[in-house]
Amino acid sequence: MAQSFPEDVLEHVFSFLNYDKDRNAVSLVCKSWYEIERLCRRRIFIGNCYAVSPEIVIRRFPDVRAVELKGKPHFADFNLVPEGWGGYVYPWIVSLARAYPWLEEIKLKRMVVTDESLELISKSFKNFKVLVLLSCEGFTTDGLASIAANCRNLRELDLGESEVEDLSGHWLSHFPDNCTSLVSLNISCLGSEVSFCALERLVARCPNLKTLRLNRAVPLEKLPNLLCRAPQLVELGTGVYSAEIQSDIFSNLAEAFLGCKQLKGLSGFWDVVPAYLPAMYSVCSRITSLNLSYATAQNPELVHFVSQCSNLQRLWVLDYIEDAGLEALAASCKDLHELRVFPSDPFDAEANVSLTEQGLVAVSEGCPKLQSVLYFCRQMSNAALVAIARSRPNMIRFRLCIIEPRAPDYLTLEPLDTGFGAIVENCKELRRLSMSGLLTDRVFEYIGTHAKKLEMLSIAFAGDSDLGLHHVLSGCESLRKLEIRDCPFGDKALLANATKLETMRSLWMSSCSVSFGACKLLGQKMPRLNVEVINERGPPDSGPESCPVEKLYVYRTIAGPRVDMPGFVWTMDEQVSSSLSRVTERRGD
Amino acid sequence: MELQLRLALSSNSDEGFDLNNRNQEQQVEDCRLMKKKRCFDETFGEIENVQVPQTLPLLDHIDLCVPGYGRNECDEEDGVVGWPPINSWRKRVCHQAHHDNRRGCITTNYVTVKNGGGGGGSGGGRSKSMHIKVKMEGVGIARKVDLSRHHSYQTLTDTLSAMFGDEKVQAYKLTYQDKEGDWLLAGDMPWGTFINSVQRLKLLRNGY
Numbered sequence: 034m035a036q037s038f039p040e041d042v043l044e045h046v047f048s049f050l051n052y053d054k055d056r057n058a059v060s061l062v063c064k065s066w067y068e069i070e071r072l073c074r075r076r077i078f079i080g081n082c083y084a085v086s087p088e089i090v091i092r093r094f095p096d097v098r099a100v101e102l103k104g105k106p107h108f109a110d111f112n113l114v115p116e117g118w119g120g121y122v123y124p125w126i127v128s129l130a131r132a133y134p135w136l137e138e139i140k141l142k143r144m145v146v147t148d149e150s151l152e153l154i155s156k157s158f159k160n161f162k163v164l165v166l167l168s169c170e171g172f173t174t175d176g177l178a179s180i181a182a183n184c185r186n187l188r189e190l191d192l193g194e195s196e197v198e199d200l201s202g203h204w205l206s207h208f209p210d211n212c213t214s215l216v217s218l219n220i221s222c223l224g225s226e227v228s229f230c231a232l233e234r235l236v237a238r239c240p241n242l243k244t245l246r247l248n249r250a251v252p253l254e255k256l257p258n259l260l261c262r263a264p265q266l267v268e269l270g271t272g273v274y275s276a277e278i279q280s281d282i283f284s285n286l287a288e289a290f291l292g293c294k295q296l297k298g299l300s301g302f303w304d305v306v307p308a309y310l311p312a313m314y315s316v317c318s319r320i321t322s323l324n325l326s327y328a329t330a331q332n333p334e335l336v337h338f339v340s341q342c343s344n345l346q347r348l349w350v351l352d353y354i355e356d357a358g359l360e361a362l363a364a365s366c367k368d369l370h371e372l373r374v375f376p377s378d379p380f381d382a383e384a385n386v387s388l389t390e391q392g393l394v395a396v397s398e399g400c401p402k403l404q405s406v407l408y409f410c411r412q413m414s415n416a417a418l419v420a421i422a423r424s425r426p427n428m429i430r431f432r433l434c435i436i437e438p439r440a441p442d443y444l445t446l447e448p449l450d451t452g453f454g455a456i457v458e459n460c461k462e463l464r465r466l467s468m469s470g471l472l473t474d475r476v477f478e479y480i481g482t483h484a485k486k487l488e489m490l491s492i493a494f495a496g497d498s499d500l501g502l503h504h505v506l507s508g509c510e511s512l513r514k515l516e517i518r519d520c521p522f523g524d525k526a527l528l529a530n531a532t533k534l535e536t537m538r539s540l541w542m543s544s545c546s547v548s549f550g551a552c553k554l555l556g557q558k559m560p561r562l563n564v565e566v567i568n569e570r571g572p573p574d575s576g577p578e579s580c581p582v583e584k585l586y587v588y589r590t591i592a593g594p595r596v597d598m599p600g601f602v603w604t605m606d607e608q609v610s611s612s613l614s615r616v617t618e619r620r621g622d
Numbered sequence: 623m624e625l626q627l628r629l630a631l632s633s634n635s636d637e638g639f640d641l642n643n644r645n646q647e648q649q650v651e652d653c654r655l656m657k658k659k660r661c662f663d664e665t666f667g668e669i670e671n672v673q674v675p676q677t678l679p680l681l682d683h684i685d686l687c688v689p690g691y692g693r694n695e696c697d698e699e700d701g702v703v704g705w706p707p708i709n710s711w712r713k714r715v716c717h718q719a720h721h722d723n724r725r726g727c728i729t730t731n732y733v734t735v736k737n738g739g740g741g742g743g744s745g746g747g748r749s750k751s752m753h754i755k756v757k758m759e760g761v762g763i764a765r766k767v768d769l770s771r772h773h774s775y776q777t778l779t780d781t782l783s784a785m786f787g788d789e790k791v792q793a794y795k796l797t798y799q800d801k802e803g804d805w806l807l808a809g810d811m812p813w814g815t816f817i818n819s820v821q822r823l824k825l826l827r828n829g830y
Contacts, residue, residue: 108704110707110709111703111704111705111707111708111709112703112704112710113703113704168709194709194711196710222711303715326712326715327715329715351715375708375712376706376708376716377716378716379706379708379712379713379716380706380716381766382764383753383764383765383766384766385753385766409706409708434706434707436706438702438705467707491707493705493707518704519702
């Protein structure tokens with residue numbers, strides 16, 4: 034076939050393609066495009082670290098500068114994945130260190146990261162710039178010291194909500210005096226105090242610092258010292274937002290905030306003393322992102338503060354905001370895109386605050402741009418859900434958690450099928466849905482029929498039979514991730530839709546009714562799936578084949594069964610060698 | 623693979639399922655799940671008639687009438703694992719908030735500010751809500767009542783009657799636990815003193 038353009042022209046054209054989807058599409062056009070594209074792809078996203086091996090990645094893409102990896106399933110956030118399950122990044126780092134000396138960025142989510150891995154990163158990549166560790170674990174502040182000491186051009190260090198063993202705050206002092214490249218620093222998850230002097234000096238010498246998220250141990254009185262040295266900050270996470278009520282602390286704080294003309298995002302606010310909230314009033318009108326989900330402030334101080342932020346696009350808050358606060362929010366923040374309301378007292382059957390479905394209805398009706406919702410509450414009705422669906426057909430992410438499992442419509446005592454049905458029918462762009470409350474198979478029929486763009490679905494304590502699961506697997510064309518717990522779904526729907534699972538990233542089912550026999554069958558018949566049974570009480574074959582497995586995790590892979598499983602994880606693959614000999618490469622996720 | 627379509631709502635168990643093979647824990651879990659379904663339709667009074675195995679985690683979680691300070695740190699572990707779905711960072715905040723609330727540590731101090739910052743002092747009118755646990759002897763599930771909405775023993779008794787049933791409340795006596803941890807008979811103290819020291823309420827059968 035005659036080539037119309039020289040390679041470097043095509044390469045230049047491809048350099049404008051940033052989305053993996055586009056690059057994947059381009060690489061399918063013809064062999065030469067595939068070759069050109071793979072040589073110039075610089076960013077790799079791997080949604081499941083076990084879906085592919087480092088060797089396969091490196092073989093296809095020889096010159097990568099940024100790697101993003103995700104490990105454990107999402108339900109690991111809620112303690113449903115036992116300790117030691119996997120998600121170790123070390124083998125990846127070893128391979129990446131060998132293959133990509135010019136690697137600049139590593140972003141990891143829900144992975145086990147050791148100090149060894151961090152040290153290897155710090156020493157292997159001469160131009161290393163970005164390290165993001167979200168919900169990771171396994172490392173200590175010693176590992177951070179290596180990163181600080183050795184990464185000369187570090188721009189971003191984001192520890193997300195990782196579990197870090199805090200040996201000492203001294204690690205921060207390992208940033209050399211000539212390190213001036215920091216743009217983003219997030220240490221909010223660290224427990225112990227870092228050396229404040231070292232922090233102050235670091236902030237002062239990094240003129241491009243845009244994001245600074247402090248940990249709780251940084252006292253409020255010292256915050257002005259940092260703000261004065263970084264008036265260019267765009268995002269700030271405060272430390273503890275509490276101090277003795279003293280007017281000089283207040284005035285210092287207010288003055289420091291006054292100097293921060295670029296500030297758009299605020300977070301932190303541990304132990305907030307409401308009297309100090311007004312110190313931030315000068316920045317409120319510019320704030321677009323506000324995370325008050327650790328702030329135990331109540332109304333009226335809370336809603337008063339939030340209402341000042343008329344340009345707010347994103348609000349994360351505790352349910353202390355109550356319905357009244359959300360009504361005020363709906364009236365004052367017309368630019369709101371995203372709302373997350375977390376429970377202040379989630380383990381109590383009774384409400385401690387006056388937050389009901391009304392708050393969410395008010396925000397849905399009042400905020401025309403609202404597209405992303407995460408809402409914890411104790412009562413819901415079909416009428417409210419229908420109202421929300423009708424007001425907000427532009428909804429993209431809808432996650433509702435009614436705290437009591439299987440709670441019905443509190444007005445009619447009926448299941449919430451109609452309500453969620455309205456959501457999927459009206460919100461045609463819906464990509465993510467989490468449901469709760471009393472739900473029958475009918476809601477899954479609605480989902481299968483209407484939720485054509487749905488990519489991620491989370492189900493708990495719902496459904497009556499396999500028909501429910503069948504509706505979802507057979508109807509949701511865009512489904513990538515499905516996570517299910519405590520639902521009466523068994524073998525039939527799973528086995529009937531086995532090929533569907535190859536089009537998805539993963540399926541999680543725990544405390545359901547899938548039998549060991551069905552898992553074995555699935556593993557045998559589908560070599561491109563890893564079918565992993567998690568049974569902590571004992572080997573799944575110690576009982577009859579009809580016995581249900583505790584937890585099941587199924588994911589597509591071209592790397593074959595994994596070799597790092599702990600004792601309580603069994604893989605159902607029997608034909609190991611034949612799955613590895615497959616030549617067809619999987620398109621990127 | 624033929625899919626059998628069902629018209630009726632089925633119970634939790636799958637029909638191809640050999641219940642005999644389920645171990646003790648599974649059977650307990652079945653009981654728990656089945657009980658959850660009944661709770662919506664039935665009044666609280668009926669729970670005491672059901673034989674409940676001692677290890678039912680969900681009821682243990684709710685029934686917390688233990689003398690002494692209320693909730694311990696590990697409470698949520700007694701409930702359903704991983705539910706509600708909040709991660710460990712948020713759980714820590716919830717503990718903090720709960721402890722602060724119970725000890726009344728939510729600061730209500732205000733500082734007057736020369737440049738007229740609006741937040742100080744504006745919240746004087748509305749009193750803070752005061753949710754107190756109420757347990758009725760023999761009833762599995764405790765309730766909560768907001769004492770800030772009441773100004774006399776009469777209104778409190780009326781609310782409790784609405785919650786637990788009029789005949790029951792008349793037949794029981796109202797006791798409360800004070801700040802020192804002692805259980806006393808409610809009604810002896812003036813309402814104001816009572817409000818300041820009450821930590822939790824319990825309705826005891828007469829005759830004890």
